[in-house]
Amino acid sequence: MSDYAVSVKNVSKKFNLFHEKRDSIYESAAGFFQKKRHSEILQTLDDVSFNVKRGEIFGIIGRNGDGKTTLLRIISKIYSPDSGSVDVRGSIIPILAIGLGFHPELTAISNIYQSSILLGFNKNEITKRIPEIIKFAELERFADTKVKNFSSGMQLRLAFATSVLVDPDILIVDEVLAVGDINFQKKCLDTIMSFKKRGKAIIFVSHSMGEISKFCDTVMFLKEGKVGNIGSPAESIAAYQEYLAKHPEINPKKNLSDSV
Amino acid sequence: MTSIREEMWKTRGILFNFAVSDLKIRYRNSILGVLWSFVEPLLLLAVLFIVFSTMFKFEIPNFPIYLLLGIICYRFFQNGTTLALSSLTNRSATITQIYFPRSIPGLSAGITSAIMLVCELGVLGIFMASFQFVPPITILLLPLVLALELLLIFGIALPLSVLNVKFSDTGFIWGVVISAGFFLTPIFYQFDMLPEMIRNVLQFSPMVQIVTMAHHVVLYGILPSVNAVLYAVGSISTITVIGYLIFRKYQARIAEDV
Numbered sequence: 001m002s003d004y005a006v007s008v009k010n011v012s013k014k015f016n017l018f019h020e021k022r023d024s025i026y027e028s029a030a031g032f033f034q035k036k037r038h039s040e041i042l043q044t045l046d047d048v049s050f051n052v053k054r055g056e057i058f059g060i061i062g063r064n065g066d067g068k069t070t071l072l073r074i075i076s077k078i079y080s081p082d083s084g085s086v087d088v089r090g091s092i093i094p095i096l097a098i099g100l101g102f103h104p105e106l107t108a109i110s111n112i113y114q115s116s117i118l119l120g121f122n123k124n125e126i127t128k129r130i131p132e133i134i135k136f137a138e139l140e141r142f143a144d145t146k147v148k149n150f151s152s153g154m155q156l157r158l159a160f161a162t163s164v165l166v167d168p169d170i171l172i173v174d175e176v177l178a179v180g181d182i183n184f185q186k187k188c189l190d191t192i193m194s195f196k197k198r199g200k201a202i203i204f205v206s207h208s209m210g211e212i213s214k215f216c217d218t219v220m221f222l223k224e225g226k227v228g229n230i231g232s233p234a235e236s237i238a239a240y241q242e243y244l245a246k247h248p249e250i251n252p253k254k255n256l257s258d259s260v
Numbered sequence: 261m262t263s264i265r266e267e268m269w270k271t272r273g274i275l276f277n278f279a280v281s282d283l284k285i286r287y288r289n290s291i292l293g294v295l296w297s298f299v300e301p302l303l304l305l306a307v308l309f310i311v312f313s314t315m316f317k318f319e320i321p322n323f324p325i326y327l328l329l330g331i332i333c334y335r336f337f338q339n340g341t342t343l344a345l346s347s348l349t350n351r352s353a354t355i356t357q358i359y360f361p362r363s364i365p366g367l368s369a370g371i372t373s374a375i376m377l378v379c380e381l382g383v384l385g386i387f388m389a390s391f392q393f394v395p396p397i398t399i400l401l402l403p404l405v406l407a408l409e410l411l412l413i414f415g416i417a418l419p420l421s422v423l424n425v426k427f428s429d430t431g432f433i434w435g436v437v438i439s440a441g442f443f444l445t446p447i448f449y450q451f452d453m454l455p456e457m458i459r460n461v462l463q464f465s466p467m468v469q470i471v472t473m474a475h476h477v478v479l480y481g482i483l484p485s486v487n488a489v490l491y492a493v494g495s496i497s498t499i500t501v502i503g504y505l506i507f508r509k510y511q512a513r514i515a516e517d518v
Binding site: 079097104105114 | 273277278285288351353356360364429433513
């Protein structure tokens with residue numbers, strides 16, 4: 001077989017969009033007799049297929065709400081797809097928010113342990129890497145501080161440092177790097193490049209077309225939950241921009257401006 | 261079924277980590293810290309003891325120990341299931357950001373309550389010493405009875421944690437069940453004191469079976485009859501299997517509903 005790290009085949013996902021959420025047993029029982037639908041179905045992902053090779057930075061672009069984060073959650077097993085399959089070869093760490101599932105009441109170090117153990121990494125290995133993680137995150141003075149007292153930038157630094165130093169085979173980065181300051185963003189992107197050189201796969205979501213075209217090898221444009229284009233960064237960005245131009249009412253100009 | 265069991269085996273280390281961090285969070289910012297897990301039951305047991313031993317004067321031999329043992333068994337059940345109830349909803353951030361087996365929070369609530377149980381058994385030991393009560397040799401069977409209770413807690417913790425994600429009034433319903441259960445379990449009275457009709461119904465309660473067995477082995481030196489043991493094991497296993505099936509039905513959608 002080909003040397004892929006992540007293979008997504010025909011993945012579809014629908015959500016029930018509750019307009020009036022029926023979430024108590026009483027309401028369900030009452031609603032059972034009324035037989036009235038309170039929800040509409042939202043097709044978030046529709047027959048999405050792609051492969052990510054080892055040593056590849058795979059970019060995903062698209063409008064807000066067109067299924068990028070849902071797709072990342074399905075790859076990371078947080079959601080299960082309605083149909084289709086995802087094959088992941090190797091350990092995977094998703095950075096989907098400015099944390100790594102951190103618990104606000106635990107200290108930075110406890111959170112490093114908890115998140116990485118939950119993700120299936122070995123506790124002794126993590127113990128060896130704690131000083132490095134804290135140093136990378138530039139949080140030497142705050143190692144014993146509870147995460148609830150951290151700024152969002154500090155949480156992101158902790159999340160990113162933990163993710164890269166426990167050394168997964170596949171790294172998923174949602175559009176969160178923008179939270180960090182310029183220096184840290186540069187450090188993150190350098191690290192992502194060194195990951196690539198070591199043959200790891202990276203899935204990278206960003207609204208900065210500059211970053212996408214500079215770092216990605218392959219880019220997928222996700223159009224309303226379907227694959228709009230898969231190809232070189234230039235091709236996919238062109239497809240995305242053409243799409244936005246055709247839909248001016250939903251064209252947030254700032255999405256296209258380069259932040260770096 | 262196999263894949264979930266494999267997953268559980270791989271991640272068993274997480275259970276303990278989770279249970280300990282639950283305790284840390286529970287006693288955060290408190291002056292006595294973990295000492296609370298010893299002091300809290302001591303104070304609470306003292307209050308319940310004063311209330312029940314002065315207001316209800318039943319002719320039960322060794323009433324103080326009888327009462328404490330029942331309360332401790334029941335609190336084990338109450339703590340485990342109540343912690344499990346909110347275990348998933350309290351960790352919504354973690355659940356939507358990383359994948360881990362969704363059974364871990366509920367099961368680790370059972371382990372947290374087991375750690376708290378050990379502290380409370382220490383309190384029981386203190387009471388036994390101060391009443392100069394020498395337990396019979398059958399007390400060595402108490403851990404087995406409590407292990408059976410832990411199985412029951414696991415069996416209820418799993419469906420409860422996931423139902424609370426799906427239905428927000430699960431917590432209210434379970435609160436009523438726990439309050440009612442305290443009075444429907446022979447904690448401050450003896451089971452024989454109840455009218456036969458009520459006994460016929462309550463004998464099906466697994467907590468009645470567990471507390472009765474605990475009283476037998478700790479106080480009276482009576483081995484539970486084979487029938488009673490088989491019956492308790494059977495009913496608790498059934499509850500656990502049903503609980504697991506409910507959990508499995510809902511678990512795939514936890515991250516979406518939480």
